[in-house]
Amino acid sequence: MMDLPRYEQIKQEFEEKIRTGSLAPGARLPTETELRGQYGVSRATAQRVLNDLANAGLVIRRRRHGTFVADVTPTLNLLNFAVPEAAQKGVPGRHEVISAKIVRAADAVLSLPGASADTAVVELVRLKLDAHERPRSLERHVILFSVAPDLLEENLEDFVSMRYLRGKGAPIEVIRVYLDPVSLDEHDAALLESPAGAPSLSRRRESRSGDGNAIEVVETVIRPGSARFFVEFPFSAV
Known part of the structure; x- marks a missing residue:
């Protein structure tokens, strides 16, 4: 098992402090400069820690004022929720693995477009927990075994599929995202x-090769009331 990147270690340290109440709602977090001095990391690393915590809804960043522990329902940019770049970074919070196994495509929890019934796939089901250890979302992954034969040997609690597939050189050319209301x-x-x-929101992400067949399908179902979604554009784009 590989050690976590430095930014991930620092981020998890702050997540734990927020979860346990050591950092209460409204508490101020260190600035980027203070993080650099405290942990001996680069400006980019310090910035990523605070931005990832903000993207998870755990903190609020106020320009020229600082970063503070959030005391409201997290708000998430719907564009960030949909774009692959955000999926590659991963979202702060702990995962609880419900199941992980190799099955036939026909028996998987999600259909994999282009795969025959007997194609071997890796099926992973996890709960995403927030800083207070409450369920935040339910994730179902189905990935072609041929591109992920060693996936079950990974640290599945911290597993980020887009990062993993990029590292394996998976021949992904197109990513399609569906957002659907569900009950x-x-x-x-x-x-x-x-x-x-x-009522809830479901996101289905399909990563496809050049021939249109899916390499991975991921479905994320959000716990009702756990987040509010918004879309924000720069004024110049209006």
């Missing part, structure tokens, strides 16, 4: 600690 069935509702039938 939670009893199974998903129980995992997300929500009422059955509650």
